[in-house]
Amino acid sequence: MFSERVQSRVAQREATRLRVLSSAERLFREQGFGSSTIRQIATDAGVSTGTVMSVGDKDALLVAIFDTWIAAVHHGREAEQGRGGVTPLSPGAAAEAVLDLVEPFISYFALDLELSREYAAVIVRGTHESEIFQTLAGALIAELEALLSRTSLTATGAAGGARTLYFAYLGILMTVGYGALDQRGAVAQFREVIHFVVDREGTQR
Structure with a gap:
């Protein structure tokens, strides 16, 4: 009771x-x-x-709004884990799969640039912690590493590539948040980073 x-x-x-x-x-x-x-x-x-x-105060509420939405996306993917998770991926297919993982977050930030800019400003000030650097970081890095492990990258290469993509993703989100890059440009920029990582497969064996 x-x-x-x-x-x-x-x-x-x-x-x-x-x-x-x-x-x-x-x-x-x-x-x-x-x-x-x-x-x-x-x-x-x-x-x-x-x-x-x-x-929380207004800044904390804003951080929680973004973190809660991002967390919901990751939780929604949990049900998909294990489906097609062992099928090998070509560099091109891996690039598209990685982009599919990250594109929803880019779209969310581009949805309301003013609000995203406020969020980015709160993060930069460092007065409120965001799960985007903690639990949510681990979730995305794990998703990215799982995808990269299905390419010809070694386990070390997949782990390093996942971290590289994660930090590029953070930078692009903040850039979108500040309005210096629109959604289309952000996707194009991130695609370049993805190909930089996955196209190195031949040198990582």
Whole structure:
């Protein structure tokens, strides 16, 4: 009984957190990050300002919005793990598969450049931690390494290539966030990096 009550409270807190993030994202996108206030978010979510602040200040809310969406993409892929995971990939097929992994994130950042720019600014300031450098980094690197391991790259080459692609991905996301690169340009730039990695197969045996 006690365990059920604890689980119920945990579930309620998570539901409240998600409701706050949903309201914050809607307001940020509709009226702008700078124009949105904690009080407005609280009213929209039907909670107190204290409850909103327990989730985080505006910067923390913005980081959580991006991190939650990115995490959802990774979790959605978990069900796909193991499907076709051993089929060898040519360099061209590997490049397209890698691009398919990363393109949703580029598209998300390009969806609202103003909000993405605010997110990038928060990250650069270093005042709020983002899972994009922690758990989410591990998830993406693992996905990239699994794909590269299906090419002719050695295990060491696949691991190094995955890290190279991950850091290129971060740089491109931040560049998109600052509006210096549009979605099409970002995809083209990342494609070049992918080919730099996978086309080295012949030298990694």
